[in-house]
Amino acid sequence: MANENNVTELIFTGLFQDPEVQKVCFVLFLPVYVATVLGNGLIVVTVSISKSLRSPMYFFLSSLSLVEICYSSTIVPKFLTDLLAKIKAISLKGCLAQIFFSHFFGVFEVILLVVMAYDRYVAICKPLHYMNIMSRQVCHMLVAGSWLGGLIHSIIQILITIPLPFCGPNVIDHYFCDLQPLFKLACTDTFVEGVVVMVNSGLISIISLLILVTSYVIILVNLRNHSAEGRRKALSTCASHITVVILFFGPGAFIYMRPSSTYTVDKLVAVFYTVITPMLNPIVYTLRNAEVKNAIGMFWSQKRAEGPQTN
Numbered sequence: 001m002a003n004e005n006n007v008t009e010l011i012f013t014g015l016f017q018d019p020e021v022q023k024v025c026f027v028l029f030l031p032v033y034v035a036t037v038l039g040n041g042l043i044v045v046t047v048s049i050s051k052s053l054r055s056p057m058y059f060f061l062s063s064l065s066l067v068e069i070c071y072s073s074t075i076v077p078k079f080l081t082d083l084l085a086k087i088k089a090i091s092l093k094g095c096l097a098q099i100f101f102s103h104f105f106g107v108f109e110v111i112l113l114v115v116m117a118y119d120r121y122v123a124i125c126k127p128l129h130y131m132n133i134m135s136r137q138v139c140h141m142l143v144a145g146s147w148l149g150g151l152i153h154s155i156i157q158i159l160i161t162i163p164l165p166f167c168g169p170n171v172i173d174h175y176f177c178d179l180q181p182l183f184k185l186a187c188t189d190t191f192v193e194g195v196v197v198m199v200n201s202g203l204i205s206i207i208s209l210l211i212l213v214t215s216y217v218i219i220l221v222n223l224r225n226h227s228a229e230g231r232r233k234a235l236s237t238c239a240s241h242i243t244v245v246i247l248f249f250g251p252g253a254f255i256y257m258r259p260s261s262t263y264t265v266d267k268l269v270a271v272f273y274t275v276i277t278p279m280l281n282p283i284v285y286t287l288r289n290a291e292v293k294n295a296i297g298m299f300w301s302q303k304r305a306e307g308p309q310t311n
Contacts, residue, residue, distance in 0.1 A: 012174060029080060029271075033072060035279050039279060044062050047062035052291060067109050068278040082175065096177075099178065100158050102176070119134060124219050124234050164193065172185065179194075243284050247281070
């Protein structure tokens with residue numbers, strides 16, 4: 001009986017049970033998702049066409065914006081359609097696919113944030129060697145390594161999950177597929193699998209966080225030797241990155257570094273890092289970065305100038 005796998009479809013309990021509240025959530029979250037796609041998409045396009053945004057920092061920022069679109073699109077469209085549905089169903093294969101891609105893009109972002117911290121370290125602590133160290137080839141290798149890290153992590157998570165038998169029940173107490181809620185439905189003891197998953201995710205998060213903290217401690221110590229204007233510019237750039245790191249790691253730590261529960265607050269925190277945070281990142285970077293704001297302004301000015309000519 002333990003080897004049987006009768007479940008082919010899973011049902012989400014959703015964020016809230018009240019249909020009216022779900023409709024309100026749909027009205028609130030749909031513009032957020034649209035803003036996420038448009039805001040991050042605008043950064044990707046602006047960086048790709050602007051000659052003033054050719055430094056490695058903006059190449060990484062473009063990659064971050066791209067992965068925010070991908071990560072959000074893995075979860076949010078299904079979440080939005082389920083807010084208007086009476087039965088929130090997903091196939092088992094679809095659930096596994098959502099887990100794979102959400103972890104893939106999520107870990108890619110974790111590693112990319114570490115890469116961006118290293119980029120700031122080199123720029124501030126070794127400015128004379130910056131362009132030699134952070135060459136175009138090195139930047140592409142670092143981003144490719146981030147993709148590879150996310151891929152390896154996700155493959156491990158899925159290889160652990162696929163052999164598990166699911167013979168009922170089929171109700172997931174969440175609004176999207178994640179490993180711990182899915183493990184609760186398995187018809188076998190998943191203690192070992194849970195430990196492996198936690199170690200896999202936990203080691204990546206802890207090591208990445210240690211590297212990030214160490215990088216910025218070194219940067220702050222090094223800034224004592226800079227002029228007041230140099231400190232101001234460096235801190236302004238670093239502040240955007242630190243804000244994004246806090247927005248990303250804060251909710252994730254709350255969810256994954258404590259015992260799982262069925263509390264609604266866990267789902268609300270999950271909404272923050274799956275729906276809200278991807279929208280905030282382009283706002284954080286553009287509000288604090290004059291070069292990005294100027295490049296976006298020039299982009300729209302060119303579009304307006306081209307409009308009458310095309311007509």
